[in-house]
Amino acid sequence: MYTGIVQGLEKIIEIKKGDGFITIIVSNEQQFFQDVFIGASVAINGVCLTVTKIDTTLNQIHFDISNVTLELTTLKALKVGDEVNIERSAKVGSENGGHNLYGHIEGTALVKALERRGETYHIDIQIPNGNIKYFFLKGFIGLNGCSLTVNRVDRETSEISIDLIPETLRLTTWKNVKVGDEINYEIDQTTRTLVDTLENIHRG
Helix, strand or coil: CECCCCCEEEEEEEEEECCCEEEEEEECCCCCCCCCCCCCEEEECCEEEEEEEEECCCCEEEEEEEHHHHHHCHHHHCCCCCEEEEEECCCCCCCCCCCCECCCCCEEEEEEEEEEECCEEEEEEECCCCHHHHCCCCCEEEECCEEEECCEEECCCCEEEEEECHHHHHHCHHHHCCCCCEEEEECCHHHHHHHHHHHHHHHC
């Protein structure tokens, strides 16, 4: 379980190709992984991954990513030197300043437009595969691991809009976002359940 409050950035040090998976080796310059353990869950760009090795000598953490996850997410495009958003899994009793996220990515959405408004960004994002039905004005969405409020919904174009404050831009990969970028997105599971249940009742 995650809150969608990204702690900061780390870098991809190395990518190793396996049989049906890859291993990414991530830096620990910010000490986000100081108390991490083998089997721990960490959100990398919003994708829930498992720690498979801890290299204390080089201060690096290893994660395996299956080909299924690669196909579904932007992780397939990672390169050595790329920065990634990091969030450790939430601890019971800790403050949740975001929303409940699981790191179970639905797929990738597309950045259609970007407007700088002072120190903030206003971004239009296209949601694929008919999934716009799961998003509502002032609801939330997980995008690259960030819990963000939906400020516009256009069901005809399958677009939503979000607005990013300076702190989010400072702490995350969003500061480098461009039109045409693909973004990992996660649907709120409670909203999905309600929408699907109502659809099934209506059909019945």
